[in-house]
Amino acid sequence: MSRERVTVIDIANAAGVSKSTVSLVLQGSSLVNKTTRAKVNAAMRELGYVYNRGAANLRQANAKSKIVGMVVNDLTNSFFAELAVGIDSVMQSAGYVQFLANTGENIDRQREVIASMREHGISGLIISPARGTEAADFAALANAGIPVVMAVRNVPGARVSSLTSDNHAGAAASVAHLAKLGHRRIAFLGGFPDTAVFTERFMGYRDALIDAGLDFDADLAIGAAPSRAGGVEAIERAMRLAVPPTAAVCFNDAVAFGVCDGLRSRKIEPGAEFAVVGFDDVIEAKTAVPALTTVSVDPQGMGRRTAQLLLKQINSGAAEPEALVKSVRLVVRQSCGTGIQGGVR
Structure with missing residues (x-):
């Protein structure tokens, strides 16, 4: 197989991992453990893959789009379906398309779907974090200038905006x-x-x-x-x-x-x-x-407010994180x- 034809998917198949995991390795992310990183690097060497970082950076620079990511921890709970409806109503009116993913409380799955969404050039992310999420999980997003709003759940120490209930x-x-x-x-x-x-x-x-x-x-x-x-x-x-x-x-x-x-x-x-x-x-x-x-x-009102908060972050460019608490009855x-x-x- 020639170098020009080797793709990230080829590497993922050879290493027995997901495409998103390969992307994390290429980005130098600390979220991938040493054993998996070694398998991916070995597959790249065997296939003769050369990572064109300059081209990747150019793609990222041009990738800002009218796309936002929406990641929830349990889509089987109707609360999150209603939350998503509220988010969609605001984002659709603003001309955005949402990528929705369900983590099922799996932290590795969460990292993979976020990496995949970044590959598609999301302009922002709304997330109800999976159990075990740490503040460090949001560092790469912050470094890339991608606004993040946490909904429903909060993560102590995370420098991102959040909307929770009382x-x-x-x-x-x-x-x-x-x-x-x-x-x-x-x-x-x-x-x-x-x-x-x-x-x-x-x-x-x-x-x-x-x-x-x-x-x-x-x-x-x-x-x-x-x-x-x-x-x-x-x-x-x-x-x-x-x-x-x-x-x-x-x-x-x-x-x-x-x-x-x-x-x-x-x-x-x-x-x-x-x-x-x-x-x-x-x-x-x-x-x-x-x-x-x-x-x-x-739930739908909470979704609308979450979407409005993300749009505010996207439009302002570098707004300070906000922590909002919604009243209940x-x-x-x-x-x-x-x-x-x-x-x-």
Whole structure:
């Protein structure tokens, strides 16, 4: 194979890695481990590939386009689908096209899709970071002058803009409502404890228990995947406690739906015999049976605000990062019933 015909895809196939990984090696990125880097370099030597850095730099200089990247950590969660709709409505009006990628909480996948998006000359990036993302993961983007806005999740120390919800206030309002209904054993269910969002919502839950004069029982705080399946798992563990809860503040609506599924499998009717509160207020929350009491984040509105923040960064060229916190409100529906005296045990 002649040198002129060797491509990045040829190298990726020879080394058994993705095209994006080869690109990271060519860029000298520290995100690729030594073993993989060695495999890629060996494949390049064997194929006789010569990297034309001058041409690559010229491509990058001319690559600024009306394209933005959108990377989310869990597209199976309807919250992120609604967030993406909000982002698209603003970006489309501004003449931009979005590249959407789902990482499934895989940090290596996240690095690869971002590298691939950079190859296509994105003008900016909106990202809900995967678990394990570090501030250093954004350094290459900053050095390349690519604006970044983090949505939903934040990464401590990252010098990029962010838009998050008031997680502490939302969880606190949920507990206050349940305490007012007469509940004394209130669980906090779902979510990955190693994320900032979990910490903020959990702290809101714990602080509100103290404010309501209730004891904090660590056994009632049960982490699980922030998904419907995670909700089923969490409520199963909660109901096996010696003294089970009578109500639950859930990490998000997906977990809340799973909690309702798990309760029904035990012949316990949510809303009538057990109170459930979600977090997000996705479209399904209004039509669920029973309709879900939840903290409204307004996913589409959050997406629109995130897109506006990115456009501001793109248009200004070198704007200082902004950290915005969106207010939330508790929407009371049927999943909490009318309290201990009104039917919920």
